[in-house]
Amino acid sequence: MNRVYRLIRDAKESSAYRGHALTRFVHAEDGNSARAHCRRCGAVAVVNPSPLPNGIDVHGEAVAVHCSAPKSVPEVARAILSDLRELGITDRSAGVELADLADAAMLWHSLLKEALET
Numbered sequence: 001m002n003r004v005y006r007l008i009r010d011a012k013e014s015s016a017y018r019g020h021a022l023t024r025f026v027h028a029e030d031g032n033s034a035r036a037h038c039r040r041c042g043a044v045a046v047v048n049p050s051p052l053p054n055g056i057d058v059h060g061e062a063v064a065v066h067c068s069a070p071k072s073v074p075e076v077a078r079a080i081l082s083d084l085r086e087l088g089i090t091d092r093s094a095g096v097e098l099a100d101l102a103d104a105a106m107l108w109h110s111l112l113k114e115a116l117e118t
């Protein structure tokens with residue numbers, strides 16, 4: 001397993017421990033770092049196999065803080081898309097994220113249903 005996939009595995013473990021449900025990791029155009037977002041709260045997890053000397057290889061809200069109460073799908077979608085746009089990540093990668101948002105909509109719907117039934 002190469003380094004970036006090892007870091008992704010670590011990031012997935014820490015995020016899951018903190019209650020986040022991550023999307024797939026999208027690789028940046030430089031082929032170096034990769035990031036994923038929580039489907040429930042929009043928090044980001046970033047892995048960077050070759051960080052700057054003062055940098056860290058796994059970081060982001062999703063690996064640092066616990067998942068907050070579920071946000072609505074449009075809120076999460078906005079958070080993810082604005083994060084990707086800031087990085088200039090292409091439509092191709094964003095398409096992957098948008099496919100994940102369909103899953104997010106289903107997840108959010110089931111959480112909402114659960115909340116209303118209890």
Ligand SMILES: [Zn+2]
Pocket residue numbers: 019020021038039040041042043066067068
């Ligand atoms: Zn979360």
